[in-house]
Amino acid sequence: MITMDAHRFLLPLVLLQFLFFTLPLTGNSKLFREYIGAEERGVTFSNVPIHPGVNFHFILSFAIDYDTSASPTNGDFRVYWDTKNLNASTVSSIKARHANVKVAMSLGGDTTGSKHVKFTIKTINSWVGNAINSITRIAKEYYLDGIDIDYEHFSTDPNTFAECIGRLLLHLKQNKIISFASIAPYEHDSVQPYYLALWKKYSHLIDYVNFQFYAYGKGITVPQFMKFFETQISNYRGGKVLVSLGTDGSGGLSPQAGFFEACKKLKGLGKLHGIFIWSADDSKKKGFPYEKQSQNILASGK
Template sequence: NLFVEYIGSQFTGIKFTDVPINPRITDFQFVLSFAIDYTVSTPHTPTNGKFNVFWDSSNLGPSQVDAIKSSHNNVRVAVSLGGATVGGKSVQFQPSSIDSWVNNAVSSLTQIIQRYNLDGIDIDYENFQNTDPDTFAECIGRLITTLKRNRVINFASIAPFPDVEEYYLALWNRYKNVINHINFQFYAYDSSTTVRQFLKYYDTAVSKYRGGNVLISFSTERDAGGLTVDRGFFDAASILKKQGKLHGIAVWSADTSKSNGFRYDEEAQSFLVS
């Protein structure tokens, strides 16, 4: 009974209050997208762990976070780190050293998290041009561990997809004890994905992230990949639910869901509590 909604990356004027929130959902997580360790000035360049806000903070600011959490006791708000692009170029995970990156990341993220009254972080780095899996695992693992130990956050998730799994599996194998769930990007698969293939992909993910809570996911973007709602997503979800395998649903993202009145987001929540 966990529902995850990414929000804020596309600057569509989306607000927390636009999104329907089913009160029967035990844990509703908004994930602000994104905080990035790049400069806010153009051209955007890496900062070795000094994070800045790159989501639509004018509509999703500290007062709005406080308001949505106050009005819905099942809502928690996290921030996703990284993302695919910034300013039209790839966001690279590019630490100068493990120690310096972790120190900078802990400091800068603590300030952001406390300013916005956030509850957790999500890891969604997608490009690793100059970094090996061991370095990624140590940087992110130490970051999550420190933020939890300092009681800055109370949960952490990761958002892997097939092309980058060697990095996320290195992280998982070393630091699974501090990762609460996996928002696996099943929409990264081909748009021809069938229900049968989706179930196979899910079982593969579960076998790799052994012992973890793997969430299924779909995208509401136009021409989205993976198994979309109109091609049988809920058929696959029903099978997993009957098998006792369904841990929750993640949606990318509220920004694009707004155009269809959040029809599928609402349906996903209703499905989880049915």
């Protein structure tokens, strides 16, 4: 028999159980992000399917502090994405038509022409000053909401990179030039130390970690992917680490091998912080099937 005193404890317990099983897991997100414009294949914002139930970020690729002869310019960034199709007018238009869309630009990238884009500076102060001026100008011209850091080659040490990028992010956020920032590391000894140094000192300024899981080798399995994910959320502790898919034939966990199964597993664990795809340029020829599937998973209540 349950006494009246026991009832007092039982009812709160039942309520807690109800809340646990009915409230959404707070670690999950409805954020979908897509890189666009790096390969000049004529893709437009309106080509890409946009689910009304997600938060959608287009990431223009790339702004680079190199001149047209592929020489570094010490933080003076120029636009290198497909401006014929992805310009101020089309940014303004897609945001007006879809209230859930924001647009960012990515800095750096792998190559310009046939040369690696290396993070190169003269001094920290001069690079930061030039970067603040040029990024502010581009962000205002193109009505941008955020930036992504995607340097993959470096001529400096990790601490110098961290200080330059950290100071840049601090200024842009304090002055409301951008509302969000992300980084795009991947697992390699020549890359991770730079982003981990940045994360160690300036993680409070970084909203998302676009981890390039497609940079792992081809043929990985769902259990391997889950292990890699746990490693990276440990590396970027406290951060929102997004899972990723490459539609350019690169590596990582493919849809055929269980990418979306892994996404559903992470969602069940409350760890699906979002999905991003590289890239719209590559997806266009197949009609964006993985963009649709990714957004359906994110928007679903299940």
